[in-house]
Amino acid sequence: xxxxxxxxxxxxxxxxxxxxxxxxxxxxxxxxxxxxxxxxxxxxxxxxxxxxxxxxxxxxxxxxxxxxxxxxxxxxxxxxxxxxxxxxxxxxxxxxxxxxxxxxxxxxxxxxxxxxxxxxxxxxxxxxxxxxxxxxxxxxxxxxxxxxxxxxxxxxxxxxxxxxxxxxxxxxxxxxxxxxxxxxxxxxxxxxxxxxxxxxxxxxxxxxxxxxxxxxxxxxxxxxxxxxxxxxxxxxxxxxxxxxxxxxxxxxxxxxxxxxxxxxxxxxxxxxxxxx
Amino acid sequence: xxxxxxxxxxxxxxxxxxxxxxxxxxxxxxxxxxxxxxxxxxxxxxxxxxxxxxxxxxxxxxxxxxxxxxxxxxxxxxxxxxxxxxxxxxxxxxxxxxxxxxxxxxxxxxxxxxxxxxxxxxxxxxxxxxxxxxxxxxxxxxxxxxxxxxxxxxxxxxxxxxxxxxxxxxxxxxxxxxxxxxxxxxxxxxxxxxxxxxxxxxxxxxxxxxxxxxxxxxxxxxxxxxxxxxxxxxxxxxxxxxxxxxxxxxxxxxxxxxxxxxxxxxxxxxxxxxxxxxxxxxxxxxxxxxxxxxxxxxxxxxxxxxxxxxx
Numbered sequence: 219x220x221x222x223x224x225x226x227x228x229x230x231x232x233x234x235x236x237x238x239x240x241x242x243x244x245x246x247x248x249x250x251x252x253x254x255x256x257x258x259x260x261x262x263x264x265x266x267x268x269x270x271x272x273x274x275x276x277x278x279x280x281x282x283x284x285x286x287x288x289x290x291x292x293x294x295x296x297x298x299x300x301x302x303x304x305x306x307x308x309x310x311x312x313x314x315x316x317x318x319x320x321x322x323x324x325x326x327x328x329x330x331x332x333x334x335x336x337x338x339x340x341x342x343x344x345x346x347x348x349x350x351x352x353x354x355x356x357x358x359x360x361x362x363x364x365x366x367x368x369x370x371x372x373x374x375x376x377x378x379x380x381x382x383x384x385x386x387x388x389x390x391x392x393x394x395x396x397x398x399x400x401x402x403x404x405x406x407x408x409x410x411x412x413x414x415x416x417x418x419x420x421x422x423x424x425x426x427x428x429x430x431x432x433x434x435x436x437x438x439x440x441x442x443x444x445x446x447x448x449x450x451x452x453x454x455x456x457x458x459x460x461x462x463x464x465x466x467x468x469x470x471x472x473x474x475x476x477x478x479x480x481x482x483x484x485x486x487x488x489x490x491x492x493x494x
Numbered sequence: 495x496x497x498x499x500x501x502x503x504x505x506x507x508x509x510x511x512x513x514x515x516x517x518x519x520x521x522x523x524x525x526x527x528x529x530x531x532x533x534x535x536x537x538x539x540x541x542x543x544x545x546x547x548x549x550x551x552x553x554x555x556x557x558x559x560x561x562x563x564x565x566x567x568x569x570x571x572x573x574x575x576x577x578x579x580x581x582x583x584x585x586x587x588x589x590x591x592x593x594x595x596x597x598x599x600x601x602x603x604x605x606x607x608x609x610x611x612x613x614x615x616x617x618x619x620x621x622x623x624x625x626x627x628x629x630x631x632x633x634x635x636x637x638x639x640x641x642x643x644x645x646x647x648x649x650x651x652x653x654x655x656x657x658x659x660x661x662x663x664x665x666x667x668x669x670x671x672x673x674x675x676x677x678x679x680x681x682x683x684x685x686x687x688x689x690x691x692x693x694x695x696x697x698x699x700x701x702x703x704x705x706x707x708x709x710x711x712x713x714x715x716x717x718x719x720x721x722x723x724x725x726x727x728x729x730x731x732x733x734x735x736x737x738x739x740x741x742x743x744x745x746x747x748x749x750x751x752x753x754x755x756x757x758x759x760x761x762x763x764x765x766x767x768x769x770x771x772x773x774x775x776x777x778x779x780x781x782x783x784x785x786x787x788x789x790x791x792x793x794x795x796x797x798x799x800x801x802x803x804x805x
Contacts, residue, residue, distance in 0.1 A: 237563030238595045246594035253586035254579060326577030329544055330634070333571050334594045336543040336560040493545040 243335055243344040251318065251348055260314035261356050264307045268360035269367055271303030276368035283376035296379040297386050297458045300368020304393055304456070307360060311353055311397055312421040315404025318349055320414040332494045339486055342409055346402045346482070353401035354394050361393035361456075385458040388467065392455035395471065399452055400425075403478045406485040425449055448477035495520060495673060496541060496642065500550035503536050503697075510536040512697035513550070518675050518690075520641070523668045525688030525705070526677035529792050533697040534677040535573065538646055541675075542571050554642055566595040570635030571644040575627035575651075580620025584611060584630055587619060592637050605633040624651035632663070642673040649683060661687050681788035685709070695792040709784060716756040717763050720776035724751045727763075727772050731755050734766060754780075 251257050279299050286294070319342075322328040335341050365381075372378040381387045404421055411417040429450055432443040441463040444450050452474025454460065455467045465473060496518040503511040511533040518524045526534050539545040541552050543559035554562065554569055562568050578587050588602045606615045609629040614622070619630065628648060635643060645664070649657045664687055668674045678684050684691060684705070691708050693701040701708065718741060721727055728738040731753075741752030755763055760779045767774050782790070 235564055235567045236596055242596040243594050246590045249586060249590040249593055250582070253583065253590070254581045256581070321579060325579045326574055327579045329573060330577045330591065332544060333542050334566055334591050336562070336565055
């Protein structure tokens with residue numbers, strides 16, 4: 219039963235088939251992403267945490283607004299309050315991005331993948347691009363939904379923001395762009411470190427631990443760290459009000475993108491050179 | 495056609511593959527034979543571009559694997575049946591591989607039929623037995639209808655039906671003019687499947703020969719003799735140019751009445767005994783099995799050897 223059915227045409231010459239393209243690898247990586255359950259769950263967590271946490275914090279802050287001190291009222295940022303959930307939602311994106319590639323290492327799938335696509339840079343590029351696009355769509359939906367839900371809960375209790383206010387549309391839409399950079403960073407970290415635990419730990423350190431430690435440093439050290447730390451700098455894009463010792467939105471996002479590009483380049487080089 | 499020139503792979507101070515050169519031709523099954531740890535998998539990984547050779551080069555139809563325009567359409571490989579993500583359905587696993595090389599979706603259903611996994615194609619692969627995983631791995635190798643097939647120990651873990659199926663498949667693929675390279679550490683398996691043999695041990699090429707030639711050259715005969723005057727017969731045989739070893743009785747203990755003679759056939763030994771009036775109780779021609787011939791060939795190069803078993 220075996221032989222005849224396989225050899226429809228028999229062994230061919232190279233001219234008989236088209237060369238595989240980057241588009242082929244993109245389709246392949248999209249299939250990989252959508253065909254495991256962890257993708258659905260991580261994205262659900264992102265959306266739900268992003269919106270729900272933002273809503274709870276918005277409602278709580280708005281109700282406390284009347285008792286705020288004058289200086290607290292002056293620094294009241296209804297946009298930022300409605301986006302509070304993103305702090306946690308970004309962790310879900312980082313974990314999913316790391317797992318997207320590190321689970322191929324832990325299962326051995328990476329060898330099957332690299333035999334199918336020996337031009338390894340394409341695998342990393344396709345994974346990064348697919349995950350960036352998915353993250354962008356999910357991120358923008360979450361940010362805008364969280365904004366509208368949050369403002370609805372705030373209005374009537376405290377001053378609320380509108381998309382037409384200066385900097386607000388940029389700050390809300392910037393959430394999706396910030397998550398794109400984070401998505402590429404987490405895929406690159408997964409490719410670089412190859413173990414899920416190590417790569418997730420590295421992402422948590424970059425996102426939460428090191429900025430936290432910086433808060434304990436004396437001002438002369440803390441200010442440059444908070445100003446230029448990649449994720450801190452990048453998150454300026456999502457802020458309406460620019461605090462002291464922080465970069466402007468787009469230069470800040472540029473610093474983060476530069477950092478991501480460096481990590482990506484190192485991951486690409488090692489993926490290409492290391493035995494798989 | 496797979497061609498290797500002076501292939502070397504060194505891991506730290508360990509030579510996994512040491513100066514291998516060979517060419518694997520189409521239209522036949524080439525058995526890649528060697529004890530565990532001989533360097534078979536490492537060599538296959540270098541053919542497939544997973545490991546970079548420390549020295550030397552290997553090409554598939556004249557190009558290094560990484561330069562193939564659509565690798566799965568030229569080379570189908572199964573290295574490790576469990577190298578997949580268990581959370582993915584078998585169909586999606588094959589689909590993502592097909593897409594990566596621009597292979598149409600319809601071919602996925604075809605290979606699923608060929609390997610007989612229709613009933614479980616929508617199930618997640620983590621529930622698969624080793625036999626089902628091997629079939630899935632073979633399906634992925636066949637996706638691109640490639641002219642070169644590479645299988646690393648494909649019958650490991652299969653039941654007799656599965657083994658028979660893989661053998662038939664490999665022979666059929668070779669008969670269609672494809673290049674088929676299959677590794678094994680079992681000579682008996684290769685004798686049934688392969689036409690040509692590459693035997694390696696400790697990373698070095700020991701033999702590059704047809705299976706027929708290997709069988710002929712290695713099926714050395716010896717003659718088992720039991721006689722009350724064995725010592726005297728041994729002396730006469732040595733005078734006649736034969737090699738004589740002490741033999742063992744039925745209880746596997748050395749028996750002074752038993753000798754093993756090589757370099758003479760049983761007729762010659764019988765005539766010699768008659769000429770000197772020596773009584774024989776047993777006169778048995780003994781043929782070395784293929785497995786013994788293989789063990790003889792690779793004895794020096796077996797990496798892990800149980801102490802005390804060395805003969």
